[in-house]
Each structure stands twice: as structure tokens, then as C-alpha cells.
Amino acid sequence: MTEALATIFPPNRITRDAEDLDHWGSDRTTAYRAAPSAVVFPETLDEVVALVRLANARAFALVPSGGRTGLSGGAVAERGEVVVSFDRMNRILGFDPAERLVRCQAGVATGALQAFAEERGLFYPVDFAASGSSQIGGNIATNAGGIRVIRYGLTRDWIAGLTAVTGAGDVLRCNNGLVKNATGYDFRHLLIGSEGTLGLVVEADVRLANPPQPQRVMVLGCSAFDALMHVLGAFQQGVTLSAFEFFSDSALAKVRAARDLPPPLRDACPFYALLEFDESALDAASRAFERCLERSWVADGVLSQSDAQAARLWALREGISESLAPHTPYKNDLSVRLSDMPKFLEAADALISQAYPEFEVCWYGHIGDGNLHLNILKPSGWSEPEFRAHCHRVSPELFKLVAEYSGSISAEHGVGLLKREFLGYSRSPEEVALMRGLKRTFDPNGVMNPRKLIP
Amino acid sequence: MTEALATIFPPNRITRDAEDLDHWGSDRTTAYRAAPSAVVFPETLDEVVALVRLANARAFALVPSGGRTGLSGGAVAERGEVVVSFDRMNRILGFDPAERLVRCQAGVATGALQAFAEERGLFYPVDFAASGSSQIGGNIATNAGGIRVIRYGLTRDWIAGLTAVTGAGDVLRCNNGLVKNATGYDFRHLLIGSEGTLGLVVEADVRLANPPQPQRVMVLGCSAFDALMHVLGAFQQGVTLSAFEFFSDSALAKVRAARDLPPPLRDACPFYALLEFDESALDAASRAFERCLERSWVADGVLSQSDAQAARLWALREGISESLAPHTPYKNDLSVRLSDMPKFLEAADALISQAYPEFEVCWYGHIGDGNLHLNILKPSGWSEPEFRAHCHRVSPELFKLVAEYSGSISAEHGVGLLKREFLGYSRSPEEVALMRGLKRTFDPNGVMNPRKLIP
Numbered sequence: 010m011t012e013a014l015a016t017i018f019p020p021n022r023i024t025r026d027a028e029d030l031d032h033w034g035s036d037r038t039t040a041y042r043a044a045p046s047a048v049v050f051p052e053t054l055d056e057v058v059a060l061v062r063l064a065n066a067r068a069f070a071l072v073p074s075g076g077r078t079g080l081s082g083g084a085v086a087e088r089g090e091v092v093v094s095f096d097r098m099n100r101i102l103g104f105d106p107a108e109r110l111v112r113c114q115a116g117v118a119t120g121a122l123q124a125f126a127e128e129r130g131l132f133y134p135v136d137f138a139a140s141g142s143s144q145i146g147g148n149i150a151t152n153a154g155g156i157r158v159i160r161y162g163l164t165r166d167w168i169a170g171l172t173a174v175t176g177a178g179d180v181l182r183c184n185n186g187l188v189k190n191a192t193g194y195d196f197r198h199l200l201i202g203s204e205g206t207l208g209l210v211v212e213a214d215v216r217l218a219n220p221p222q223p224q225r226v227m228v229l230g231c232s233a234f235d236a237l238m239h240v241l242g243a244f245q246q247g248v249t250l251s252a253f254e255f256f257s258d259s260a261l262a263k264v265r266a267a268r269d270l271p272p273p274l275r276d277a278c279p280f281y282a283l284l285e286f287d288e289s290a291l292d293a294a295s296r297a298f299e300r301c302l303e304r305s306w307v308a309d310g311v312l313s314q315s316d317a318q319a320a321r322l323w324a325l326r327e328g329i330s331e332s333l334a335p336h337t338p339y340k341n342d343l344s345v346r347l348s349d350m351p352k353f354l355e356a357a358d359a360l361i362s363q364a365y366p367e368f369e370v371c372w373y374g375h376i377g378d379g380n381l382h383l384n385i386l387k388p389s390g391w392s393e394p395e396f397r398a399h400c401h402r403v404s405p406e407l408f409k410l411v412a413e414y415s416g417s418i419s420a421e422h423g424v425g426l427l428k429r430e431f432l433g434y435s436r437s438p439e440e441v442a443l444m445r446g447l448k449r450t451f452d453p454n455g456v457m458n459p460r461k462l463i464p
Numbered sequence: 465m466t467e468a469l470a471t472i473f474p475p476n477r478i479t480r481d482a483e484d485l486d487h488w489g490s491d492r493t494t495a496y497r498a499a500p501s502a503v504v505f506p507e508t509l510d511e512v513v514a515l516v517r518l519a520n521a522r523a524f525a526l527v528p529s530g531g532r533t534g535l536s537g538g539a540v541a542e543r544g545e546v547v548v549s550f551d552r553m554n555r556i557l558g559f560d561p562a563e564r565l566v567r568c569q570a571g572v573a574t575g576a577l578q579a580f581a582e583e584r585g586l587f588y589p590v591d592f593a594a595s596g597s598s599q600i601g602g603n604i605a606t607n608a609g610g611i612r613v614i615r616y617g618l619t620r621d622w623i624a625g626l627t628a629v630t631g632a633g634d635v636l637r638c639n640n641g642l643v644k645n646a647t648g649y650d651f652r653h654l655l656i657g658s659e660g661t662l663g664l665v666v667e668a669d670v671r672l673a674n675p676p677q678p679q680r681v682m683v684l685g686c687s688a689f690d691a692l693m694h695v696l697g698a699f700q701q702g703v704t705l706s707a708f709e710f711f712s713d714s715a716l717a718k719v720r721a722a723r724d725l726p727p728p729l730r731d732a733c734p735f736y737a738l739l740e741f742d743e744s745a746l747d748a749a750s751r752a753f754e755r756c757l758e759r760s761w762v763a764d765g766v767l768s769q770s771d772a773q774a775a776r777l778w779a780l781r782e783g784i785s786e787s788l789a790p791h792t793p794y795k796n797d798l799s800v801r802l803s804d805m806p807k808f809l810e811a812a813d814a815l816i817s818q819a820y821p822e823f824e825v826c827w828y829g830h831i832g833d834g835n836l837h838l839n840i841l842k843p844s845g846w847s848e849p850e851f852r853a854h855c856h857r858v859s860p861e862l863f864k865l866v867a868e869y870s871g872s873i874s875a876e877h878g879v880g881l882l883k884r885e886f887l888g889y890s891r892s893p894e895e896v897a898l899m900r901g902l903k904r905t906f907d908p909n910g911v912m913n914p915r916k917l918i919p
Contacts, residue, residue, distance in 0.1 A: 347643075
């Protein structure tokens with residue numbers, strides 16, 4: 010195979026070095042051991058096509074690799090696959106100011122695109138803690154969401170066109186940045202969120218937004234979870250929110266300890282909400298805050314007086330995931346309908362206290378989107394495999410609860426390797442059968458990210 | 465077959481009456497003769513499932529029928545199919561105010577949903593001339609767009625969940641109104657725009673928007689088409705447009721004659737733009753107008769001073785399609801990237817004047833979305849088949865031009881029967897092959913709206 014790869018890639022763009030295999034064959038999950046047979050670094054669409062055709066001819070598997078910030082093992086190469094890194098395809102190919110469309114190669118970092126937009130007085134609104142290293146191709150493959158979905162939607166909403174290579178090695182040029190195009194099945198939307206199992210995203214036309222007005226940030230302390238939902242309702246009457254996040258006091262404790270940050274409020278509260286909104290809505294926000302205080306939905310609050318203070322408040326939320334990493338968290342990423350959230354959380358909390366009495370549990374997430382990140386922390390006395398196995402035994406109970414609410418067992422982290430055996434809790438047998446059919450249609454020889462997503 | 469249908473539907477919900485067959489077997493295209501074998505009116509999801517299973521068992525074809533306002537023959541039953549009318553599934557099943565989600569049956573009229581939203585102080589923003597009779601199921605099947613896409617997007621952007629019956633008779637419950645759900649291929653987005661060829665949409669969770677601020681309408685007269693694009697650019701700096709439409713003077717003449725309306729401006733101009741925007745942006749809009757006057761992009765303009773006047777200005781644009789109907793127009797519905805629009809229009813205009821020297825041509829459309837409706841009017845001396853055959857001979861030349869710009873041969877009308885032989889101008893052979901594969905996966909026996917969309 011190495012010889013065959015050498016017909017496509019020069020020596021400096023193929024590696025079999027053990028450290029490289031480990032680096033490019035892993036993502037941020039810790040449960041898997043990377044074991045690819047090689048990593049290649051294409052620079053052109055033609056090279057990607059040649060690679061996929063070779064994989065079909067020689068029957069080897071490909072694993073796409075972006076910023077490898079995924080949390081479900083979607084970019085892990087465990088079984089001798091060839092990893093396709095998009096690190097060398099990180100150029101912005103064009104910009105159309107009239108349409109606010111950027112043509113990116115798949116390896117452009119989210120942060121680089123954000124900076125590109127900002128330099129032009131525009132805004133790329135998809136943002137999350139890993140935006141510095143995550144890549145557009147990976148964002149598309151997982152339909153990345155993050156912290157401003159409540160206002161700006163998901164990656165899907167900003168992709169006006171994409172170029173992909175199917176598992177059969179065919180090039181699809183989807184939609185070309187058109188606003189309206191009613192000419193049959195929309196493969197762009199099918200590829201978005203398909204986790205590299207149907208094809209490799211090589212280029213994308215990304216739409217940019219007008220820049221937001223100056224923003225203000227509030228952190229509010231709440232005594233109960235269902236109060237959070239009332240707070241959301243109170244603010245949504247009259248304030249267009251750019252973010253509505255939440256974290257529990259235990260999550261706050263971790264990020265404060267890791268970064269040596271002061272508490273946002275004088276007295277601790279069990280739950281906190283972080284709100285971001287246009288400065289022009291400050292009066293309406295203040296009125297909503299007063300109403301929340303009167304009804305005791307909120308115990309206390311702080312409003313950013315400067316961008317620097319806003320950034321410090323955001324750090325309390327955005328630093329959580331990183332600050333939990335040393336505790337080897339078992340991550341759940343759940344969503345239910347917003348109106349089901351209080352009941353669901355109550356039931357989930359009861360289940361978890363009973364199933365994990367000895368474990369510390371951190372809740373946080375994008376509560377304005379109905380999205381909860383539930384992190385179970387490994388006690389220092391437990392080995393990682395032992396801890397993971399125990400959590401894995403509890404997961405079906407939790408996912409059963411999610412299914413009762415017709416929720417999602419993976420709101421924004423994707424399915425990958427980590428959750429594929431649980432897919433049936435969010436998708437019916439008929440849907441899984443159709444997914445298999447689609448996979449066969451796009452990738453008849455099964456070379457594209459095998460064993461991911463579909464159980 | 466009638467006996468078999470009678471096992472599912474009572475006599476008052478099956479008809480074989482000739483007039484009924486003609487009515488429910490047609491849409492707004494005039495090129496086809498309706499010839500279904502029966503029309504049925506399901507009232508429940510279970511009846512739809514039983515019908516699709518029967519169609520598979522007895523090998524008869526189904527044609528979904530919504531408001532039948534389509535312009536591409538997507539809802540025409542030409543060959544003894546059974547028409548599935550959703551007229552009896554027109555109930556709103558539930559409303560979640562916290563999430564602003566309405567659960568609708570497929571047969572709810574667009575206008576009824578708009579009215580439902582308005583009664584609750586909310587807004588369903590997808591709107592077009594046929595919204596009074598078009599149905600949500602049909603909107604989903606064609607991913608309907610219309611007049612406010614520039615601000616609010618397409619039907620796709622408002623569908624948070626849908627329930628469909630596949631061609632195999634399986635029920636898919638897609639997404640349940642979740643904001644975030646990263647659990648594999650998104651069948652909701654695949655079904656949207658699939659023109660009933662994969663399955664029947666039975667219910668949908670539709671998201672509502674906050675109501676817009678009071679709106680103002682401007683009609684501007686332009687001497688040249690490319691000036692329109694400059695006008696768009698000038699207004700987009702500082703004014704959030706709710707609509708940016710255009711029509712040619714010949715289109716205006718038709719609607720004025722049909723409805724006996726006064727001209728919007730003192731002197732006629734070759735092209736007109738209709739803009740709608742928030743009243744709060746009036747100062748910015750006035751400045752943009754001044755700038756356009758100074759640069760001679762605009763010759764004159766009128767600003768609505770009341771809602772009634774705004775409605776009268778809108779009538780000049782929204783009445784066009786209806787006023788052209790007596791002229792048996794041959795309709796094209798094209799889109800290109802906005803920045804390609806001036807060059808494309810110039811080339812298209814040259815081609816058309818040369819190909820149709822004896823025909824009157826009316827241009828209008830959603831120019832802010834890159835979407836042109838090009839209507840060729842039948843001269844009174846020509847028979848309809850003769851006229852249509854001539855236009856059909858010219859279409860490939862026009863579509864070739866669209867393809868050179870990687871545009872769409874059907875921006876929002878769908879493909880149906882009318883354009884399926886031309887699909888290759890917007891979709892590659894590889895894409896068409898994948899479409900066939902998907903069709904087989906969802907509809908193995910080919911019972912769902914056969915002969916539509918896919919050539």
C-alpha cells in the first residue's frame with residue numbers, strides 16, 4: 010500500500026512514523042488507541058480523488074482527519090486505515106463580498122475563518138471552545154453547533170455549497186453557493202453531519218454574517234434548574250439572545266480551580282446562566298432581570314461593563330471542558346425539546362445520583378438549544394477502563410430516558426465510535442436500515458470511515 | 465384496485481368522478497392531461513401507511529396532492545396513478561409557545577399557518593403568491609421559497625421535524641423539533657425538496673418567528689439591469705431587507721392591465737425594484753436611495769406611507785404571475801450566483817431576443833436571491849402545443865447558459881415532469897446516479913410519484 014500511496018503523494022506528505030500515526034490517528038476521545046497504517050496530506054482535489062480510487066482498488070479504508078477535536082471517536086483510526094489529513098488544504102480560495110461567500114478548503118481552521126471574516130468587517134458566527142484548532146471540513150462532517158446556535162444556527166445554516174469526493178471516488182459539486190436551487194435531492198445537507206462515512210468534504214462555500222452589535226454578557230445565579238427555563242422565557246420576550254448557556258456550581262468550581270478565577274457572584278448558587286445579547290437591548294434585559302429577581306428565579310447577577318469583563322465571564326463557561334479533562338470525564342451530550350427540559354433534567358438527575366452515587370457529576374451546556382453536556386468525573390481511585398466500563402453500563406438507562414423524550418443521544422458531538430452501539434436510542438430500526446442503504450449508495454466498497462456512526 | 469382502496473377508505477373519501485380526477489390530478493401547469501385512476505383522502509397517518517403498503521402489494525403508483533399550485537407538474541397524475549390528497553389532513557395538532565413550534569398536518573394551507581401564527585403574536589415568514597391555497601406538505605416537498613427568502617430563508621429553514629411515510633411504507637419521525645441532533649444522516653433535509661419521490665410528508669413541526677417590526681415598501685425605477693444589483697448593494701449596507709424583488713416594464717404592464725392599477729412612478733422605466741424593510745431603518749434607506757439617485761442607478765422612487773399603500777405596491781409584483789396566465793406563459797425559473805447575475809442576464813437576454821424574436825418576454829423575480837422568473841408569452845396566432853414545442857427547443861440553449869454559470873434550472877419551482885429531461889444541466893451524471901440509488905433505497909418498488917424529478 011505504501012508504494013501505491015507513493016504514486017500519489019511525495020515522501021514528505023506520507024508518514025508512517027509512530028508518533029505521527031498516533032497524533033493524526035486520534036481525536037480528543039481517550040478511549041481508543043490509534044493504529045493507522047499511514048497518514049497522507051493531500052493538497053489538491055485531484056489527489057483526494059486519486060486516493061479514494063486507490064482505496065477502492067486496493068481495498069483499504071480511509072479516515073478523514075481535520076482538527077481532531079471531536080469527542081466521539083469519529084476521526085480515530087484504530088485498524089490500519091489510511092488517515093487523510095486536511096492540514097495542507099488550509100487555504101481560503103476566494104471571497105465574494107457582494108454575496109459574503111468565502112470558498113474554503115476543508116482544512117481551514119474555524120478560528121482562521123472567523124479572523125478572515127472579521128478583517129472584512131463580517132462575522133462567521135459558528136463558535137465553540139475548540140474553534141482555534143477545529144477545521145471547517147470537520148465542522149461540516151459533524152454539523153458543529155456551539156455557543157451561538159440560539160441566534161445563528163448550526164454549521165449547516167452557513168454552508169452554501171460544498172465539493173466532496175464520494176466513497177466511490179466521484180466528485181460532487183453541491184449547490185455552488187446558490188440561494189435557491191430546487192433541482193432534486195440536496196446532497197449538501199446529506200453530507201453535512203455524515204461524519205465522513207459517505208465522502209470526504211474537500212471545499213466549501215461558507216456564508217458570512219453582518220457583524221453583531223456590541224454585546225453584553227450577564228451571569229445569573231439560580232437556585233433551581235427549572236428557574237433557568239423561566240429566565241430564558243423572561244429574556245426572550247424583548248431581548249434577542251446571542252447565547253444562553255448554563256453551568257452547575259460543580260462545573261464552575263472546576264474551571265475556577267484550573268484557571269484561578271474569582272467567583273462571578275458573591276454567594277454560590279447551584280446553577281448559573283450566561284446570557285449574551287446586543288448592547289442596544291440593555292434596557293429590556295435589565296427589565297427582564299428585575300422580573301426574574303422579583304419572582305425569585307434568579308438570586309443574583311452580574312453584567313459585563315467592558316469587553317474584557319465579558320471575556321472573563323465567558324471564560325467561566327468556555328473553560329469548563331478543558332478544566333474537566335484531567336478528571337477523565339465520561340461525556341454525555343444530550344438534547345431534548347426545550348419544553349421537556351425541566352422534567353427531563355429532574356429524571357436524569359435522579360437516575361444519575363442513583364447510578365453514580367460515588368461519582369462527581371458536572372452539568373453544563375447550551376441550555377437555550379435544549380443541549381446538556383453531562384460529564385461524569387473519574388474518581389482518583391478508579392482505573393480508566395474500569396470507570397469507563399461502569400459508565401457504559403449506565404448509559405443505556407440514561408439513553409432510554411432520552412428516548413422517552415424523543416431526544417438526541419448526541420446533540421452536537423456526533424456518533425463516531427463512541428455512540429454507534431447506542432444509535433438505536435435516537436434513530437429507529439427503519440432509519441438505521443435506510444442509513445445503511447445510503448452508505449452503500451455513496452460508498453459501495455465501504456472505504457469511507459468504516460465502523461463509524463452506523464452500528 | 466378500487467375494492468382494495470375501499471378496505472382503507474370509506475366511500476366518501478374515494479372518488480373516481482371524472483371532474484374530481486381532473487381537479488385533484490392536476491397542478492397549475494397546463495401542459496399535461498390529468499388521468500389518475502382514483503383520488504383518496506386520508507385522515508390519519510395509519511391510513512397513509514396502509515395506502516402505501518397496498519400500493520406496494522398491488523403495484524400501483526401514488527401521486528401526492530397538496531394545494532396543487534406547483535408549476536412543474538410535480539403533482540400531475542397522468543397514467544392511472546392513485547392521487548393522495550391531503551385536503552382532509554388540514555389540522556394544526558399542537559402549539560408549543562416556549563419553542564414557537566407548531567405541529568401541522570401536511571394539508572394545512574400556508575395561509576392558515578400564517579394566520580395561526582399571527583393570532584399568537586408570531587410570524588410564519590415563508591410567503592408567496594400562492595400561499596392562500598398551497599399546503600405545508602407541498603411546500604416541504606418543493607422546499608418553497610418566495611418573497612422573503614433574502615431575510616428568512618426557505619421552507620427548509622423552518623422545519624424542525626417531520627413525519628413521513630417512505631415508499632416502502634415505513635414511518636420516519638425525523639428530528640422531533642430538536643434544535644441540535646447529531647445522530648447521523650438527516651432524512652428531514654433529504655425529504656425536503658424531494659417532490660414526493662421518496663415518501664409522503666404527513667406531519668411537520670414548523671418553527672415560527674418573532675413578528676417583524678412595521679415594514680415600509682419602496683418601488684424604484686432603474687434604467688438598466690446591472691443598476692439593480694448596485695441598488696441591492698447600496699441598500700444592504702445598513703438596511704436589513706425583508707424583500708428585494710424586481711420586475712420588468714413589460715411585466716408591470718400586464719399586471720396593471722389585468723388589475724387596472726396606476727403606474728408606481730410618473731415615468732416608465734425598463735426595470736423596477738421592490739424593496740421591503742423595517743420602518744426603523746427608514747433613515748438608512750433614505751440615505752441609500754439618495755446615493756442611488758446620485759449615481760443614476762435609480763431614476764425615481766416611491767415610498768409607502770401606509771400599509772394600504774404598501775399592499776398596493778406589493779400587488780404590482782405579486783399579481784404578475786396571475787396576470788400572465790391568460791397569455792399561456794412558458795415559464796422559466798432560473799437562479800445564478802448574485803455576482804454572476806448582470807452578465808448572465810445580458811447573455812440570456814441576447815439569447816432570448818434571438819431565439820424568440822416574435823415573442824413577448826416578461827422578466828421578474830426574487831432578484832435578491834439570484835432568482836429570475838422568465839416568462840415567454842404565447843402570441844395569439846400560435847397554438848399552445850406549437851408554442852410550447854418551440855420554447856422547449858430553445859430551453860436547452862438557455863439551460864446551457866445557466867450551466868455555464870453553475871446556476872439552477874429550477875430555483876424554486878422544482879423539477880417535476882416539466883424539467884426532468886433537463887436535470888442534467890444542473891446536476892451531474894454522478895449526482896443523478898446517486899439520486900436513483902437513493903430513490904431505490906427509500907422506494908424500492910417505485911410507487912412514490914414515479915416519472916417525476918429523475919430523468
